[in-house]
Amino acid sequence: MDMKLEVVVLPVSDVDRAKAFYVDRLGFRLDADFAVNDGYRVIQVTPPGSGCSIIFGAGVSESAPGTLRGLHLVVTDIEKAVVELTERGVAVEGPFRDATGVFHHAGTTDRVAGAHPERRSYGSFAAFGDPDGNSWFLQEITQRAPGR
Known part of the structure; x- marks a missing residue:
């Protein structure tokens, strides 16, 4: 049975700043930006050539911003x-x-x-x-x- 890592959830404090960093600075592809309501926004980006995407936003992670390592x-x-x-x-x-x-x-x-x-x-x-x-x-x- 194949198991493919699809998404990593990234804890961030400022969604727009993170979007600018990952899309504009790193050149990740912007796959989605769904602003559902004031407390829930999901952004998905994908590194060039990767099969795994990154999700960040508001209301998507219980982890403190900046705590994902490695x-x-x-x-x-x-x-x-x-x-x-x-x-x-x-x-x-x-x-x-x-x-x-x-x-x-x-x-x-x-x-x-x-x-x-x-x-x-x-x-x-x-x-x-x-x-x-x-x-x-x-x-x-x-x-x-x-x-x-």
């Missing part, structure tokens, strides 16, 4: 992605890798500046946050395991 956006060229986001006005940390050569630690523990020296898939990262402080990572993957 979301990953996969890119095929970490350095190019950092340049593109920086040119769009996004403050990006990286590229970096973990000293262990594996997945990055929580926070900034064992972070080493620069992409993985061999540019090994799953080994290079960058980080940025949205206006509320929800945190995102870019992860470079150029080759996946067979069957993925």
Whole structure:
């Protein structure tokens, strides 16, 4: 049975500010903007090339704004992605890798500046946050395991 991640709900404090960040700054596709009533508005956006969308708005999450951590956006060229986001006005940390050569630690523990020296898939990262402080990572993957 296939199970596909379809939507991630993102807690934000200012819906219009979040919409401007994700659509105008990051270049996510605007799929929907439904203002149902004063306390309920749903916005859905999708990262370029992604099958999973992001939903945020008013009355869609019980989590405090800025509390979502560690979301990953996969890119095929970490350095190019950092340049593109920086040119769009996004403050990006990286590229970096973990000293262990594996997945990055929580926070900034064992972070080493620069992409993985061999540019090994799953080994290079960058980080940025949205206006509320929800945190995102870019992860470079150029080759996946067979069957993925």
